[in-house]
Amino acid sequence: MDPFSIYVQGMRFFDPHVHMTSRTTDDYQAMADAGVAGLIEPAFWLGQPRTGPDSFRDYYSSLVGWERFRASQFGIRHYCTIGLNSKEANQEALAEQVMELLPLYICKEGVVGIGEIGFDDQTALEERYYRRQLDLAREAGLPVQIHTPHRDKRQGTLRSMDIALEHGLDPSMVIVDHNNEETVEEVLNRGFWAAFTIYPFTKMGNERMVEIVKRYGSTRIMVNSAADWGISDPLAVPKTAALMLQKGISPQTVKEVTYIHAIEAFLPSGQIAFSDLETPASVDQSQKFNGSSVLRGGQQPRRDSADTIIR
Amino acid sequence: MVFAFDAPAMSAAIHRIAFRNLNPETENWLNSNLELLRQEGRRDRFFRIFGAIPRRAGKELLDPSTRDLNALSAELDGFRPEGWTRDRWIRAWWLLQPDSSSQEQYVDLIESLFLSADLAELECLYSCLPLYAYPESFRQRCAEGIRNNIATVVDAVMLDNPYPSGYLDEAAWNQMMVKAFFTGKPIRRIQGWDQRSNPELARMLHDYARERRAAGRAVPYLLWYMIFPYLGSLDEGSIRQLLFSPDPVEKEAGCLICRQSEVPALRDLLAEVPAGDCAGQENWISWMNRHQIT
Numbered sequence: 345m346d347p348f349s350i351y352v353q354g355m356r357f358f359d360p361h362v363h364m365t366s367r368t369t370d371d372y373q374a375m376a377d378a379g380v381a382g383l384i385e386p387a388f389w390l391g392q393p394r395t396g397p398d399s400f401r402d403y404y405s406s407l408v409g410w411e412r413f414r415a416s417q418f419g420i421r422h423y424c425t426i427g428l429n430s431k432e433a434n435q436e437a438l439a440e441q442v443m444e445l446l447p448l449y450i451c452k453e454g455v456v457g458i459g460e461i462g463f464d465d466q467t468a469l470e471e472r473y474y475r476r477q478l479d480l481a482r483e484a485g486l487p488v489q490i491h492t493p494h495r496d497k498r499q500g501t502l503r504s505m506d507i508a509l510e511h512g513l514d515p516s517m518v519i520v521d522h523n524n525e526e527t528v529e530e531v532l533n534r535g536f537w538a539a540f541t542i543y544p545f546t547k548m549g550n551e552r553m554v555e556i557v558k559r560y561g562s563t564r565i566m567v568n569s570a571a572d573w574g575i576s577d578p579l580a581v582p583k584t585a586a587l588m589l590q591k592g593i594s595p596q597t598v599k600e601v602t603y604i605h606a607i608e609a610f611l612p613s614g615q616i617a618f619s620d621l622e623t624p625a626s627v628d629q630s631q632k633f634n635g636s637s638v639l640r641g642g643q644q645p646r647r648d649s650a651d652t653i654i655r
Numbered sequence: 656m657v658f659a660f661d662a663p664a665m666s667a668a669i670h671r672i673a674f675r676n677l678n679p680e681t682e683n684w685l686n687s688n689l690e691l692l693r694q695e696g697r698r699d700r701f702f703r704i705f706g707a708i709p710r711r712a713g714k715e716l717l718d719p720s721t722r723d724l725n726a727l728s729a730e731l732d733g734f735r736p737e738g739w740t741r742d743r744w745i746r747a748w749w750l751l752q753p754d755s756s757s758q759e760q761y762v763d764l765i766e767s768l769f770l771s772a773d774l775a776e777l778e779c780l781y782s783c784l785p786l787y788a789y790p791e792s793f794r795q796r797c798a799e800g801i802r803n804n805i806a807t808v809v810d811a812v813m814l815d816n817p818y819p820s821g822y823l824d825e826a827a828w829n830q831m832m833v834k835a836f837f838t839g840k841p842i843r844r845i846q847g848w849d850q851r852s853n854p855e856l857a858r859m860l861h862d863y864a865r866e867r868r869a870a871g872r873a874v875p876y877l878l879w880y881m882i883f884p885y886l887g888s889l890d891e892g893s894i895r896q897l898l899f900s901p902d903p904v905e906k907e908a909g910c911l912i913c914r915q916s917e918v919p920a921l922r923d924l925l926a927e928v929p930a931g932d933c934a935g936q937e938n939w940i941s942w943m944n945r946h947q948i949t
Contacts, residue, residue, distance in 0.1 A: 401770075401771065404771075405770075405771060405772070405773075408773035408774065409772070409773055409774045409777060409805065410804065410805060412773075412774050413774060413805040413806070413807065413808075448702075448706075448771055449771070451706055451707065451710070452706070452773040452776075453709060453773050453774065453775050453776075454773070454774075614710065
């Protein structure tokens with residue numbers, strides 16, 4: 345099979361859900377090479393439970409600081425969503441403290457929404473903090489990025505949407521993520537954004553994604569990689585684009601589901617614009633004028649991973 | 656000492672730049688919040704406005720005149736920021752507004768901003784180190800900024816900033832200079848880069864040069880200028896390498912060192928150089944400028 349890159353030469357992509365904190369610079373370089381111009385990193389758990397609010401604060405700081413800078417070194421614009429994830433919402437005392445931290449971070453530069461929030465096991469505590477964060481999002485006028493549970497997904501997705509509507513959120517401000525064949529129809533019918541995570545073995549595959557787009561069109565559909573510390577692929581978005589083109593989906597449709605819609609959904613935050621993504625990231629605008637020798641975006645030295653020599 | 660400069664005058668000078676051609680809506684928002692800050696003295700208002708400034712005022716690159724900048728450096732020597740966007744100028748002005756009567760409360764207030772700062776806020780806060788009251792209280796914070804891994808944040812501390820040379824002790828200063836060489840910073844934009852040279856720094860930089868040579872990597876040119884006053888005859892090996900280097904810039908540096916050295920052995924080395932190789936060398940400044948050494 346041909347390398348996917350030949351199908352997507354010159355195309356630009358946006359991955360609205362990827363956990364770069366758990367990925368290496370090799371991934372950043374590969375993403376940049378494949379045409380990923382921007383991404384959104386949702387706040388999530390770290391694989392093992394946090395034990396205090398300072399851990400959350402430092403993590404949020406890294407999302408609006410260090411990780412943003414790290415991405416810019418590869419010419420990629422990094423945005424994030426901030427929130428208390430569903431898993432850690434089950435630690436009540438900690439959750440209360442995190443809720444106090446959130447207002448401080450949700451208005452930082454590059455924060456395009458509240459996320460990724462929702463249900464994991466669908467416990468009462470998860471529900472409580474999901475509702476409170478929906479209120480926060482509504483008051484702040486921010487889009488919401490919803491993590492739908494991997495177990496009992498259909499039921500969990502329906503409940504998530506019901507509650508969002510109950511709290512007065514406009515469906516066009518809500519991105520329901522990790523959809524599959526069982527959830528897509530309801531999500532689209534109710535006017536929500538439907539995001540699909542292309543992730544090997546456990547979530548959506550891109551051949552199935554092709555079928556979904558052929559069946560439902562592109563309206564309010566977007567794809568992401570949700571690449572994290574597990575076996576996942578940060579190139580899922582460009583690869584899915586390549587497969588779609590191979591299978592006869594129009595370039596315009598492909599552009600919508602792998603670039604346009606992902607950006608459009610988060611525009612209401614005022615922290616992202618299409619024009620941002622036209623030029624590669626350079627974190628500090630004034631750098632262009634200072635003539636400093638700081639590495640600009642996309643100017644990392646490139647290593648050859650196949651080379652035995654490391655110099 | 657509370658402020659190292661006339662704070663109201665500095666505030667006015669920054670205001671002139673930050674508020675020029677600012678839309679009236681944003682100006683009113685800032686003025687009314689300043690009024691409230693003065694009346695209530697609430698930390699949360701101070702933090703919230705600081706955070707919100709980019710959204711309200713935008714990130715237009717401002718172009719202060721020489722006169723504007725002179726007004727700043729007249730208040731505080733070396734403070735002439737360039738390449739700042741509107742939000743940073745306004746934030747700098749805002750940072751001069753809180754009540755500074757209690758050292759403990761003031762320092763805690765400013766420190767709190769650092770703890771939850773995003774990228775743009777970090778760059779702003781570090782570049783505004785010269786503006787804080789009780790400047791001695793921010794030495795650790797300055798050193799922390801230099802330890803930061805984000806290149807633009809380190810630049811904000813090191814470049815065009817009078818704070819480090821004014822307040823870092825020698826050990827911290829030396830660490831900063833070595834890191835600057837290590838990470839390829841434009842050294843001549845570090846204020847005090849020349850004035851604060853010292854023997855220990857020269858030793859560290861000379862060791863660094865030897866390390867680079869052993870690794871087959873280039874040595875930053877300016878490093879030779881910085882260490883030459885401290886070189887003794889024992890360093891003949893390094894200087895020979897310069898004098899006979901295929902790199903003309905290094906060769907010229909070697910000539911300058913030997914010609915200006917007080918050590919007879921080094922001056923004698925010049926005799927070993929082919930006639931004409933070291934001819935017409937003016938001085939270090941012309942060497943730096945001619946080769947655009949930063």
